[in-house]
Amino acid sequence: MDIRIERDEDGARRAVYRQIADQIRDAVARGSLGAGERLPAIRGLAAALGVNRDTVSLAYELLVRDGLLEATVGRGTFVRDQRGFRSDPRPAPPFAQSVERLLQFERARPSYAAVDGAVPLHALTPDPSLYPLDSFRRSLDRVLESSGSELLVYGEHQGSFDLRQSIAQRLATHQLAAAPEQIVLCQGASQGIYLAMRLFAEPGDWVAVEEPTYHNVLTALVALGLRAAPIPMTADGPDLDVLARTLARPEVKLFYTMPSFHNPLGATTTTAHRRALIEIAARLGKPIVEDGFEMDLRYAGEPVPPLAALDAHDLVVHLFSFSKSLFPGVRIGAITARGRSMEGLLALKNASDLSGAMILQAAVADFVNAGEYERHLSGLRKTLRKRRDAMIEGLIAHMPANARWTVPVGGYQLWLELPGEMDTRSLFSEAKHAGVLFAPGYQFHHDGRPSNAMRLTTALADTGEIERGIEILGRVVKRHLTHARRTARDRNVHV
Amino acid sequence: MDIRIERDEDGARRAVYRQIADQIRDAVARGSLGAGERLPAIRGLAAALGVNRDTVSLAYELLVRDGLLEATVGRGTFVRDQRGFRSDPRPAPPFAQSVERLLQFERARPSYAAVDGAVPLHALTPDPSLYPLDSFRRSLDRVLESSGSELLVYGEHQGSFDLRQSIAQRLATHQLAAAPEQIVLCQGASQGIYLAMRLFAEPGDWVAVEEPTYHNVLTALVALGLRAAPIPMTADGPDLDVLARTLARPEVKLFYTMPSFHNPLGATTTTAHRRALIEIAARLGKPIVEDGFEMDLRYAGEPVPPLAALDAHDLVVHLFSFSKSLFPGVRIGAITARGRSMEGLLALKNASDLSGAMILQAAVADFVNAGEYERHLSGLRKTLRKRRDAMIEGLIAHMPANARWTVPVGGYQLWLELPGEMDTRSLFSEAKHAGVLFAPGYQFHHDGRPSNAMRLTTALADTGEIERGIEILGRVVKRHLTHARRTARDRNVHV
Numbered sequence: 001m002d003i004r005i006e007r008d009e010d011g012a013r014r015a016v017y018r019q020i021a022d023q024i025r026d027a028v029a030r031g032s033l034g035a036g037e038r039l040p041a042i043r044g045l046a047a048a049l050g051v052n053r054d055t056v057s058l059a060y061e062l063l064v065r066d067g068l069l070e071a072t073v074g075r076g077t078f079v080r081d082q083r084g085f086r087s088d089p090r091p092a093p094p095f096a097q098s099v100e101r102l103l104q105f106e107r108a109r110p111s112y113a114a115v116d117g118a119v120p121l122h123a124l125t126p127d128p129s130l131y132p133l134d135s136f137r138r139s140l141d142r143v144l145e146s147s148g149s150e151l152l153v154y155g156e157h158q159g160s161f162d163l164r165q166s167i168a169q170r171l172a173t174h175q176l177a178a179a180p181e182q183i184v185l186c187q188g189a190s191q192g193i194y195l196a197m198r199l200f201a202e203p204g205d206w207v208a209v210e211e212p213t214y215h216n217v218l219t220a221l222v223a224l225g226l227r228a229a230p231i232p233m234t235a236d237g238p239d240l241d242v243l244a245r246t247l248a249r250p251e252v253k254l255f256y257t258m259p260s261f262h263n264p265l266g267a268t269t270t271t272a273h274r275r276a277l278i279e280i281a282a283r284l285g286k287p288i289v290e291d292g293f294e295m296d297l298r299y300a301g302e303p304v305p306p307l308a309a310l311d312a313h314d315l316v317v318h319l320f321s322f323s324k325s326l327f328p329g330v331r332i333g334a335i336t337a338r339g340r341s342m343e344g345l346l347a348l349k350n351a352s353d354l355s356g357a358m359i360l361q362a363a364v365a366d367f368v369n370a371g372e373y374e375r376h377l378s379g380l381r382k383t384l385r386k387r388r389d390a391m392i393e394g395l396i397a398h399m400p401a402n403a404r405w406t407v408p409v410g411g412y413q414l415w416l417e418l419p420g421e422m423d424t425r426s427l428f429s430e431a432k433h434a435g436v437l438f439a440p441g442y443q444f445h446h447d448g449r450p451s452n453a454m455r456l457t458t459a460l461a462d463t464g465e466i467e468r469g470i471e472i473l474g475r476v477v478k479r480h481l482t483h484a485r486r487t488a489r490d491r492n493v494h495v
Numbered sequence: 496m497d498i499r500i501e502r503d504e505d506g507a508r509r510a511v512y513r514q515i516a517d518q519i520r521d522a523v524a525r526g527s528l529g530a531g532e533r534l535p536a537i538r539g540l541a542a543a544l545g546v547n548r549d550t551v552s553l554a555y556e557l558l559v560r561d562g563l564l565e566a567t568v569g570r571g572t573f574v575r576d577q578r579g580f581r582s583d584p585r586p587a588p589p590f591a592q593s594v595e596r597l598l599q600f601e602r603a604r605p606s607y608a609a610v611d612g613a614v615p616l617h618a619l620t621p622d623p624s625l626y627p628l629d630s631f632r633r634s635l636d637r638v639l640e641s642s643g644s645e646l647l648v649y650g651e652h653q654g655s656f657d658l659r660q661s662i663a664q665r666l667a668t669h670q671l672a673a674a675p676e677q678i679v680l681c682q683g684a685s686q687g688i689y690l691a692m693r694l695f696a697e698p699g700d701w702v703a704v705e706e707p708t709y710h711n712v713l714t715a716l717v718a719l720g721l722r723a724a725p726i727p728m729t730a731d732g733p734d735l736d737v738l739a740r741t742l743a744r745p746e747v748k749l750f751y752t753m754p755s756f757h758n759p760l761g762a763t764t765t766t767a768h769r770r771a772l773i774e775i776a777a778r779l780g781k782p783i784v785e786d787g788f789e790m791d792l793r794y795a796g797e798p799v800p801p802l803a804a805l806d807a808h809d810l811v812v813h814l815f816s817f818s819k820s821l822f823p824g825v826r827i828g829a830i831t832a833r834g835r836s837m838e839g840l841l842a843l844k845n846a847s848d849l850s851g852a853m854i855l856q857a858a859v860a861d862f863v864n865a866g867e868y869e870r871h872l873s874g875l876r877k878t879l880r881k882r883r884d885a886m887i888e889g890l891i892a893h894m895p896a897n898a899r900w901t902v903p904v905g906g907y908q909l910w911l912e913l914p915g916e917m918d919t920r921s922l923f924s925e926a927k928h929a930g931v932l933f934a935p936g937y938q939f940h941h942d943g944r945p946s947n948a949m950r951l952t953t954a955l956a957d958t959g960e961i962e963r964g965i966e967i968l969g970r971v972v973k974r975h976l977t978h979a980r981r982t983a984r985d986r987n988v989h990v
Contacts, residue, residue, distance in 0.1 A: 042676070043656075054651050057676040058838065064674075065809070065834035071674035074664070092809055092835045093782040096697045096748075099839045106842055128644035136647075137639055144632055149623035152631075152824035158549050169569075179559075179566040181537070181552035187682070187848035194847055202591045203698055203720075216849070223846030225698075254588075287588040314560065314587055329647035331852045339560035340587045343553060344594045347601055351718030352689055353682035354711070357826045357852055 005049055016051055016110060020059035028068060028079055035081040039069065042077075050115040065092075098203065098225045105222045108448055109215065114437060119469030120460040122437040124263070124324070124412055127460050130383065131327050132367075132376045139366040143359070151359040157350045159185025159334075160361035166368040167320060167334045174295060176309040176318065178336045184345050185356050189293045189321035189333040193256070194220050195352070196289040196317045196335060199344045201226050201253040208246045208255040210238050212415075212444030212451070214263045214291070217256055221446075228446035231255070233262070237269035240276055247286045254287045259307055261294040261411030264444045264455035268409055271304050282313045287341075290318045293333075296325040296377055298410035299385035314339035322364060324412065325377060330360045384412065387458035390466045398474025400481060405456075412459040415441075418477060422484060423450035431476045436469040500544055511546055511605060515554035523563055523574055530576040534564065537572075545610045560587070593698065593720045600717045603943055604710065609932060614964030615955040617932040619758070619819070619907055622955050625878065626822050627862075627871045634861040638854070646854040652845045654680025654829075655856035661863040662815060662829045669790060671804040671813065673831045679840050680851050684788045684816035684828040688751070689715050690847070691784045691812045691830060694839045696721050696748040703741045703750040705733050707910075707939030707946070709758045709786070712751055716941075723941035726750070728757070732764035735771055742781045749782045754802055756789040756906030759939045759950035763904055766799050777808045782836075785813045788828075791820040791872055793905035794880035809834035817859060819907065820872060825855045879907065882953035885961045893969025895976060900951075907954040910936075913972060917979060918945035926971045931964040 003023045005016055027033040039045075039060065046053040060077050063069040070080045095103075114120055143151060158164065164180035171178050186192045193216070201207055203225030209217060211230035221228050229246045231238045238257060246252050257277070259269045269277075281288050290307045308318035314337075321333040335345055349355070367373055388408060395405050395416065402419040416438075418424065424440040431438060441451025461469055498518045500511055522528040534540075534555065541548040555572050558564040565575045590598075609615060638646060653659065659675035666673050681687045688711070696702055698720030704712060706725035716723055724741045726733045733752060741747055752772070754764045764772075776783050785802045803813035809832075816828040830840055844850070862868055883903060890900050890911065897914040911933075913919065919935040926933060936946025956964055 052651065053656065054653050054841070057653070058841070061674075061676045061837055062835075064676075071676065077674075093695060093749075093780055095694055095835075095839045096700075098697060099694055099843065102842050102846060103838065106845075125648050128648055131644045131647055133639070133643050133647070140635065140639075144628070144635075148628050149626045149822075152626055152628070152822035153620050153623055154818075154823045156547070156549050158552070161548065177567075179556075179572075181556045181566065187851075191848035199590055199594055200588060202593060205591075216846075219846050223843060253591075285588055323649075327644075327647035328649045329853050331848070331850070340557070340590075342556055343598065344590045346549070346553070347597050348594065348718060350601075351597060351711075351714045352847070353686035353826070355826070356682075357855055358824050360852055360855070 003045070003049060005051065017055045017058040017062070018107075020045075020049070020056060021062045024059065024063060025068060033079050035079050037079045039077040039079070098223070101225075102219070102222050105219065109443055115432060117435060118432055119436045119465045119472070121456045121458075121466070121469050121473070122439045123460045124457055125459055126324055126327060126380075126412070127462075128327075130380060132372060135370075135372045135376075136363065136367055139370065139372070140359075140363040143362040143366050147362060151362050153358075155355040155358035155361065157184070157346050157355050159183075159356055160358055160365055163332070163361045163365035163368075164334070166365050170296070170368070170373075171318075171320065171336065174292075174303070174309065175305040176336070178308075178338075182336055182338055182342060184335050184337075184342065184349055185361060186333045186335055186349065187331045187353075187356060188323050188328065189291060189319045190216060190220075191352070192319040192321070192333045192335045193217055193289065193291065194224070195345055195348045196319065197221070197224055197226065197254065197256065198348055199317070199341060200287050204251075206249070206252040208243065208252050209446060210257060210262070211446060212264055212441060212453075213256070213446070214258065215443045218446055230446050233265060233267070237267065237273045238277070240273070240280060243277070244280045244284070247280060247284045252286070254289055255281065256289045256291065257307070258291045258293070260292065260304065261297065261408055261413070263293070263411075264413055264415055264439065264441070266406045266408035266411060266414035268301075268304060271310075274304065274307050274310055278307060278310050278313075278315070281315050286315070288316045290316050292319055293321045294324045294411035295320060297381060297384060297412070299381040299388070301409040308336060311338075314341070317341055317345075325380065326364070326367075326373065330364055332356065332361060332364055381410075384410075384458060386463055387461070387466055388414070390463040391456065391458055391470060394467050394470030394474075398471050400474075400478055403477070412457045413455050414457075415453055416456055417453040419481070420452065420484065422452050422480070424452060424454045425450065427454075427476060427480055430480070431473060434472050434476050436472045436476070438473065498540070498544060500546065512550045512553040512557070513602075515540075515544070515551060516557045519554065519558060520563060528574050530574050532574045534572040534574070593718070596720075597714070597717050600714065604938055610927060612930060613927055614931045614960045614967065616951045616953075616961070616964050616968070617934045618955045619952055620954055621819055621822060621875075621907070622957075623822075625875060627867060630865070630867045630871075631858065631862055634865065634867070635854075635858040638857040638861050642857060646857050648853075650850040650853035650856070652679070652841050652850050654678075654851055655853055655860055658827070658856045658860035658863075659829070661860050665791070665863070665868075666815065666831065669787075669798070669804065670800040671831070673803075673833075677831055677833055677837060679830050679832075679837065679844055680856060681828045681830055681844065682826045682848075682851060683818050683823065684786060684814045685711060685715075686847070687814040687816070687828045687830045688712055688784065688786065689719070690840055690843045691814065692716070692719055692721065692749065692751065693843055694812070694836060695782050699746075701744070701747040703738065703747050704941060705752060705757070706941060707759055707936060707948075708751070708941070709753065710938045713941055725941050728760060728762070732762065732768045733772070735768070735775060738772070739775045739779070742775060742779045747781070749784055750776065751784045751786065752802070753786045753788070755787065755799065756792065756903055756908070758788070758906075759908055759910055759934065759936070761901045761903035761906060761909035763796075763799060766805075769799065769802050769805055773802060773805050773808075773810070776810050781810070783811045785811050787814055788816045789819045789906035790815060792876060792879060792907070794876040794883070796904040803831060806833075809836070812836055812840075820875065821859070821862075821868065825859055827851065827856060827859055876905075879905075879953060881958055882956070882961055883909070885958040886951065886953055886965060889962050889965030889969075893966050895969075895973055898972070907952045908950050909952075910948055911951055912948040914976065915947065915979065917947050917975070919947060919949045920945065922949075922971060922975055925975070926968060929967050929971050931967040931971070933968065
């Protein structure tokens with residue numbers, strides 16, 4: 001069976017799983033796939049297409065649902081005998097409207113599948129080859145040895161006291177004073193974002209977000225039935241005039257912001273900007289959700305206190321995560337909140353999933369307390385610094401003169417803006433085939449409108465790969481710009 | 496400092512943390528706690544009062560927020576110098592209205608603190624002394640040895656394929672055919688409940704629930720802005736006439752049900768009742784959320800297929816959990832859904848917290864595949880059968896003649912109804928001081944109205960403790976009933 005995935009450089013924006021499902025449906029209709037024939041195994045097809053297994057699963061699942069395929073546990077998926085098949089299957093029970101909107105939103109933002117051999121400058125997953133696996137295993141062993149079954153009962157809603165204490169001590173190194181009682185653990189910063197927005201906003205309310213911003217925040221907004229009020233990013237950070245006007249609107253309930261190592265921009269605001277931002281929020285009595293997802297990853301410049309450290313009015317709900325600085329797989333983040341907010345967050349955490357896995361929380365606490373986290377950070381920061389330098393040198397060497405980029409002082413990501421009105425989506429396929437992956441900028445816009453920028457990361461590629469990737473990207477960009485100029489000139493001729 | 500906790504046998508229903516906070520506030524007002532004085536350590540006070548540390552933390556936290564106390568990391572919590580304290584502190588940013596409602600709901604349902612030495616017939620946490628800790632550690636070691644860092648990156652939204660495959664095989668033993676593609680892993684059945692209700696219902700919608708029902712479902716409903724439409728439980732299961740009338744209302748979007756080993760009733764419905772229930776749902780096109788949280792814990796009688804196995808219309812979303820049959824601390828449940836529902840569930844899971852911890856999922860998959868889960872279940876079922884027998888014998892021996900109880904065929908819980916119009920809340924304190932704990936029935940009512948029943952569990956107490964506990968409970972109940980009769984007679988004399 002010949003299945004081809006076209007990613008959306010053609011503007012069609014069709015989700016990959018739908019493309020797979022449609023091509024199988026066509027093959028059955030044409031008769032090239034007959035009743036009883038076995039479909040390729042999900043793993044195999046996913047690998048052949050260079051897509052996630054879930055994508056293939058979902059395509060098969062849709063077709064099973066439609067009665068075209070049937071899945072048999074342990075045997076595989078087969079084309080169903082269509083004789084006697086009900087011609088008007090009963091419709092599935094309707095989803096909540098907000099879920100339909102969420103699905104529409106996701107369909108309009110396909111994710112891009114990696115291909116083997118291409119330099120991965122698109123991803124924000126920390127490099128598994130850098131994980132301190134052995135020392136983490138020792139921590140896991142130690143806590144199971146000492147606490148055993150105690151770690152396998154339900155945990156407190158708030159999460160392991162030991163880990164909250166360790167996190168409080170870490171936050172103190174960022175000038176952020178918080179007691180363990182002011183911290184609740186959550187499933188990565190992701191759940192923190194969801195719970196913190198939920199705390200202050202009802203469906204129909206608005207949330208101020210930076211533009212561009214972390215694309216999963218936009219997904220969480222849609223899932224919560226909230227609307228995004230974009231605050232443009234300037235060279236200094238979020239535009240404070242627009243922010244003040246936006247937060248003054250009663251229907252705007254909070255501001256979500258990433259003041260350090262912004263995703264996707266890689267930018268960090270100054271203490272003065274932060275003070276002014278807090279001042280606006282305090283004047284208007286609006287809460288701020290500060291995402292410090294990479295706060296432990298500064299590798300250059302002077303530390304700047306988090307917004308939460310400058311907040312005298314209990315307005316800032318602060319998010320911390322181990323996902324970027326240790327590994328995402330433990331699914332541990334922390335929400336720090338003062339005052340009454342903790343009461344609401346605990347109630348929401350309880351209603352959502354009761355509590356996290358104490359065994360992992362205890363292992364991470366042991367890991368931190370044994371000094372292993374600090375040791376790991378120290379190496380990781382050096383690596384990130386080298387990778388950033390390689391990327392910046394590559395950009396200087398290979399990008400056209402009128403391209404611009406940010407120079408981050410921490411974290412994994414930077415923002416590359418190309419000249420002109422191009423849409424970086426249109427570069428993606430060419431770049432991928434040439435051997436480099438990036439995250440097109442439109443994904444970080446609340447309305448998905450085109451962007452002439454892209455996010456590049458140093459998460460998965462080492463310095464050698466970064467050099468190679470940026471060189472390839474430079475060639476692709478220059479070729480594209482030349483072509484665009486030529487097209488524009490030709491068009492002028494004909495006009 | 497002398498703090499006393501009164502639980503709500505007096506009908507005051509005040510949350511324990513508020514009682515603690517109020518007494519500290521009074522002590523400061525009276526001057527018996529002066530500026531700069533140090534409050535007891537949270538752990539110590541929690542232990543002394545027999546309450547959870549979080550409860551004390553929250554009380555302190557409220558008072559820090561009010562400016563009465565100040566918390567210093569690593570040093571403790573102190574009474575703040577009140578001179579110069581702002582007399583009208585700026586109000587905290589308002590919560591979403593639905594969060595306020597959630598907090599009100601939680602305050603009206605205080606949880607009862609266990610005391611050392613009392614027989615724990617109230618809890619639904621499986622007995623840690625029965626956990627197969629060593630074999631689970633071996634599984635954890637094995638997967639870390641073989642997969643290492645791969646398990647510490649972000650997992651698929653849907654969860655480990657290996658574990659979904661293992662769960663599919665287990666479900667098949669319950670006559671429930673499901674492919675791994677039709678399963679999404681979640682944080683225990685708790686998150687499954689939240690996501691499944693969210694899939695079909697918007698804030699303001701209604702959800703049909705059994706009455707009595709699992710109290711955390713009622714919490715999740717409030718958190719989601721949904722309303723409960725109670726379906727009375729008969730001796731056969733949920734009243735199907737009421738169910739049909741209720742599901743016919745357009746604003747009622749789904750039915751949440753526990754057909755096997757119902758919590759709190761301990762009752763199991765017949766296949767005929769299940770077929771009739773499915774027929775109603777199919778006729779009205781309304782989805783069913785079937786909670787199979789204890790499905791692997793049958794220890795008597797003949798297996799009955801889950802609703803999902805009888806469903807030909809893709810109406811049932813089925814929940815499975817390892818929390819009661821293995822241990823809760825891995826926080827792993829599974830949602831099985833056919834047709835389009837999976838697409839919506841994956842989008843909601845992604846928006847809520849991205850994914851679960853693959854390391855724990857892989858360890859549980861290894862544990863199941865090594866046959867250890869089956870081995871553990873086999874022993875656990877025998878233990879539960881013995882404990883149930885001890886409890887039933889105790890009830891026969893010690894309860895008054897007109898008390899009634901259910902006789903479960905699986906799981907941990909049964910339901911004891913006492914004669915007359917009493918409220919079992921009024922027994923709680925006396926029973927606790929006499930040495931036995933139970934879960935008062937009002938907690939399982941959607942409106943918290945009084946109940947003459949209680950849930951008793953065999954989760955944490957062994958047979959000897961169960962015998963002792965039921966004997967104590969019998970004495971307390973009889974004394975209470977005698978007293979109630981005497982009071983009624985005296986009242987009659989005066990009338």
